Amino acid sequence: MYTALGQWCFRNPWRVLAGWLGFAVTAALLAAIIGASYGAALSTPDSESDRAADVLDAHFGDLGSNIGGSIVVKSSSGVDDPAVRSTLAELFVAVDALDDVTVNSPYDPGGRQFIAQHGPHAGQIAVAEVQISRSFNVDEAGGLGEHIDELIERSGVRKIPGVQVEVGGAWLSGQEPPETEAIGLAFAVFVLIAAVGSVVAMGVTVGTAIIGVGIGALGITVLSNVFTVPDVAPTLGVMIGLGVGIDYALIILNRYREWVRSGFGPLDAVGAALDSAGRSVVFAGATVVVSLLGLLLMGLPFVAGMGLSAAITVAIVMAGSMTLLPAVLGLMRNRMTTTRVRGILAASLVSVALLGFGLGIRPLLAAIPVAVAVLVAGAVGGPRNPLRRILHHRQPKPLRATAWYRLSRVVQRRAWLFALGGTAVLVLAAAPVFALRLGFSDEGNFPPDSTTRQAYDLIADGFGPGANGPLLIVAETSGNQDLLALLELTDALNRTEGVVAASPPFPSPDGQAAMIRVLPATGPQDADTETLVHTLRDQVIPTAMGGTGVDALVGGSVAFQIDFSDYLAGRMLIFFGAVLGASFLLLMAVFRSLVVPLKAVIMNMLSIGASYGVLVAIFQWGWFGSVLGIQPAPIEPFIPMMLFAVLFGLSMDYEVFLLSRMKEEYERTGDPVNSVADGLAATARVITAAAAIMIVVFGSFVLEEERVVKLFGLGLATAIAIDATLVRMLIVPSTMELLGARNWWLPAWLDRIIPNLRVEGELPDIGHADDEDLEPEHVEHVEQLEHGEEPEHAG
Incomplete structure (x- = not known):
């Protein structure tokens, strides 16, 4: 199926492009006609704050909307x-x-x-x-x-x-729309040229990701009219989509180029790339999508909207990598493998313009027309035009002559040192997780020069920090006796530690409810405010209102946020356990092993835990806050789940891509030592390039003003950096060495029960069986590649 899909797209590029263009136009028209309707209302099933909101809605109108x-x-x-x-x-x-x-x-x-x-x-x-x-x-x-x-x-x-x-x-x-993703794209231009050796290939990789992200953003706009989608969802969708889009396209393109260098015809190479790397992409992408859709099971519209938005974006960019990329390969033909001087200069100028856009240096945008001028000048004239000169690339080294192979052998010779040392670093980085406090930041975390932050500070100066998040105690009443009971509650509240003042109860317009406004001594995000809410609910109100028959409820935005955080905290471990359990079963079916998936689950927990630890140190404790423009505050309660869902899929991608090559070598040679080194050498370059791009793309969002975007960007960047370096390059090869052939052990009875999921397809015979389907100059291009020559008709 994968081979047939890739080859059909390769043979019919204009049909595929027309289909994607129609898809994009339809999404754009729907988004323009319907428009966006982002919401941010929080609700938690059966919580006291929800019941208080119902009373406010019924008797006080829009005051209950918060x-x-x-x-x-x-x-x-x-x-x-x-x-x-x-x-x-x-x-x-x-x-x-x-x-x-x-x-x-x-x-x-x-x-x-x-x-x-x-x-x-x-x-x-x-x-x-x-x-x-x-x-x-x-x-x-x-x-x-x-x-x-x-x-x-x-x-x-x-x-x-x-x-x-x-x-x-x-x-x-x-909120201003994000611009810092352009910084990541500027960096991606150079990394991709170095990784794939071609400006055209770089453009195809980035372009495929951008098209998918653009359609995904339009889809989120339409989705916001059907589901509760927070306004931060499009930014998170762009962030995740760019990262995984470039990652997926690069993995497929790299495998395509491997088959071409090995002597495959381009048509066979496309089919083989999708039947090998494409399977890994679908496996990883589907895992991310399913994990994100798992957030719908939390029963919270706010979280479900974020998960659904991100899942749609990932699904679209994955589909683009599997269909649009092969089509463009068929369209570009022999232009994919060479780079001319004009291409390098134009790409460099575009990168400068992207950097200027991301950093807000608008004069650098002038590099765009200069890049166009370079391309035009390089398209005219004869072979003597210096802009048309082809830049020669070094031939790839044999696997066992690469630095990656030597690194693996060094790690394997000191396996215990790297296994224990790497694990110790992860455990140390994850230690701050034990101090994790879930909660919401507030307007006090806005940039100091914003009008929102200055208004927040003025209120705190004039009325105390608690005035930025008063508590509302509401109750339905049936007469003066109930109002007198609430008046006694006011007296009790004013005697409660942590309460600055509590107002007398004032009745609703219909006279069927009353509300008391409570001013805490601490701000909305302070831990003492959370303690006060629980004290009022568990002690003060039951004592003061016992026997009166009046059901007084603590509500308001602060109480909403506390209930929301408590609700998610109570279900977080269940979500993590379900995802890790599913990953263990999937990897066991893929690699026919008990040890490999168990190690993967442990490494996932440690690497993601380490990224959580970094977030706690920076965003909760305030380390390096002055450098990053971050004020200390609790960690938003939905962030750990969102990060876990995305990172789980991304780490599975690297896990499958790396270990499948190791297993392929082990099955071919039966050598448990060199199969590890060969597998690492074959995949390390593309993993490192993909990870470097994602680190910068995700990390660039730390420059945005919105705290949630900073949190998510830094969390993803940190986790990818840890996973692609410390875990994949050091801990995995060292533990594979220590366990040897035992890595691939699976009881026979279990082997018969579990399904066999392959992420490496059956490779076609090397040759040019399909050359009759190609244009004459493309056949010549393949023959030139086989002899190490530069193609004459490259663009």
Whole structure:
């Protein structure tokens, strides 16, 4: 099947390209017509915060949606200064007049609670709450924030001396689209040219990945109208799609070039590449997709939307590698293996432009027209045109003459040292995981110069850190007796350690519920705030309300986040166990071994644990935070699961690609020592190149402003770096050496039971049986390659 698919795409490139073009146009039209509708609402099944939200929804309207923001003002002359007050009052009226927007002004009757009353900023800081309808999605809310900022500028209040006005709240912050992935692409250009030895091959690899990622992003846009898809999902999709897309295309292309160098006709080489490397790609890609879809079993729309979005992107780029790449190979024909001076110069200029785009240095974009000029100049003139000169590549060394083979032999000779030393490094790096605290960051982790962060800091200065995340205690009531019981609860709350103030209960508009606003002494992401929530639920409320018949519930955004984190934490080990168990069974069926999959599971746990440890040290403890622009905060609760699902598939890719070559050599020679070294030498270059590209692509997202994107990018980059170097190059060969032939042991009775999954197909005979299907110049190109000559018709 794989051979037939690759050869059909190779023979019919225009049909394949037309199909992908139609796919892309359809996705683009749907995305343009339907538009995006990203959401970020959190919910946890059967949690107290969810039940509190139901009460708020039923009796307090949009107050229960937890969406909105604030306008925060600081005036050195006081917010009651007549000039300041009149301008601000007009501004608040203008914002309140917007559709589906309500402003609770500090100048409204009863609004004095929104003006700081104590401390050095008493009377100088005020907050106007901005409540928006639940009909707003994330993009619309971000646009509303920008519009409010425009209204502030028009009001002229910022021109009054000593007045600072900021727009607060994550919903109103908006997010800039990512640009730093261009840095990874700039680096990928040079790594791919070095790895595949051709500018055209580099362009095919990158282009295949970009097309898949682009269609995937359009698919996520459409998906956001059907599922709860957070606004960060497209960025994560781009990140993952670029990494795995380049990885998959490079692995297939590298195997294709191996078969061509071995004497295969190009048509046979494409079929053999898909029947060998293509199987590994499908196996790894399907594993990533299934792992990500496993997040749907968590029962949380927010997590399910992220998993589904990433799974769609991975599936599309995998399909592109299996169909679009062979088609382009058929279209490019003999241009795939040579590089001219014009190609190197143009690729270098494009790389400079990508780097400038990613770093925000716009003058470097001028390199694009210069690259076009170089290509045009190199297309005219005769053979004496220096831009048309072909750059000769060194012939590949025999496997046992490569540095990778020598490295493997060094590792194998000191197997115990590298096995124990490498494992010790992984364990040490993973140690911070024991201090992992799941939770959500808040506006205090926004860039210091953003209006969102400055509004957050002003609220903390004027009202205390807990004012950025008040708790809402709600209860349904049936009369004055219930209100009196809640009033007694207020007294108990005000006597509770960790509570700055609790408001008297105020009834809902329909008189059937009441709410108490609790101001904690600590901020939303502080561990003491989480402790306070559990104390209120487990001790204070049951004691104060026992026997009254009133069911008081702790809700609000902070309580939502705590319940969300607790829910995921309780299911995380189950998810990890299911994924690792599935990986063990799959690898056992692939390699017909008990030892190899067991080692793979252990190494996966250690390498991913090490990346988690790095994340805890940097994002939770704040190591190197000033360098990376990171403020310490808990680790977002969905990050470990998402990282695990993606990294599991990527590590399986490398595991299958490396070990299948080792097993192939072992079955051919029966030599358990040199089969390890030969397998490593055959795969190390492409694994290293693919890993280096993914490390930079993922790592470049650390330069983005959004904390979740930084977290995910650094986590993926760290794990790939550990897996492709320490694990694959040192620990795997050393443990393979120590166990020898026992690596491939499987009880006979188990061998008869489990299915046989092959990731290496049956290779065709070396030769040119299909040369009659090729153009004459392509046959000549193959013959020239066999004799180590440069093809004359290369482009």
